[in-house]
Amino acid sequence: MVRLFTTWLVPVAFTLLGFGLNIKSATAQMIDEFSATYDVLAFSRSVTPSITASTLSGTSTDAPYGLTTINGLTYSVVDPITGFFRFNTDPTVFGLQNIPSSEVVFGSGTNKLFGTDSATGIIDFASLTATATGIFTITGGEGIFTGASGTLNFSEVDTLSLDPTIPTRARATVNGIIYVPPVQKVPEPTVTTTLLAIGLIASSFELRKRYSRNRR
Incomplete structure (x- = not known):
């Protein structure tokens, strides 16, 4: 006994x-709402007669979590008659098979978000302005955003220039929800x-x- x-x-x-x-429960998820406005410069170059690659860099004064910068590379195609355009970080969308996909990076310090973007817009040739809306698809991150996922909606207004040496200026508003896996604590x-x-x-x-x- x-x-x-x-x-x-x-x-x-x-x-x-x-x-x-x-x-801490491994099944829970931490959800962060994100909203910020970025002032962006886009320097463009021709990849083919109809496809342009644009290098983006911008800053924000109201972005939370230290994500006060944005950098990336996108590809775009413009219809010169209608002014309709679309851009994407994936060059295969435009038939470019031998160029690696690019990404957009929010933040330059400890905390970063990585993602891809896709958008469409219209150019007003009379005023040399353009408007566009699209989605950032989050693919990961660093710091508190390690393993992050989710989507961020954005809209932007662009000021164009006929001089190729002068970059396009854009004011982009970004908002959405970021999903972050919980941090596992040592028992x-x-x-x-x-x-x-x-x-x-x-x-x-x-x-x-x-x-x-x-x-x-």
Whole structure:
């Protein structure tokens, strides 16, 4: 009987010890709302007679989490008659098969977001302005955004120039939800539960000693 009791008691002690650990749930997700406005410069070059590659760089004064910069490379095609245009970080969308895909990066410090973008817009040739709307698809990140996912909607107004040496200026508003996996914490036992578990283990050894003396 004592042996059976001891065999049962020790697993119970470790079970109680497990309940005393502070472990964050691995299934929960932290959701961060994001909203910011960026002033962007786009320097463009021709890749083919109809496809342009634009290098983007911009800053924000209201972006949270330290994501105050934006940098990237996009490819675009413009209809010179209607003014309709579209751009994408994936060059294969425009039939460019031998060029690697690019990305957009928010932030330049510890916290960063990585993503791709896709957008469409229209150019007003009379005023040399353009408007566009699109989506950033988040593919990952660094710092507090490690493993991030989600989508950010954006809209922008561009000021164009007929001089190729002068970059396009854009004011882009970005907003959406960022999903971030929880940070796994190292288990830390609480004092009360640990003492209880140790007491139960000690009791099992004492019962075993008494049982051994009684058999002599």
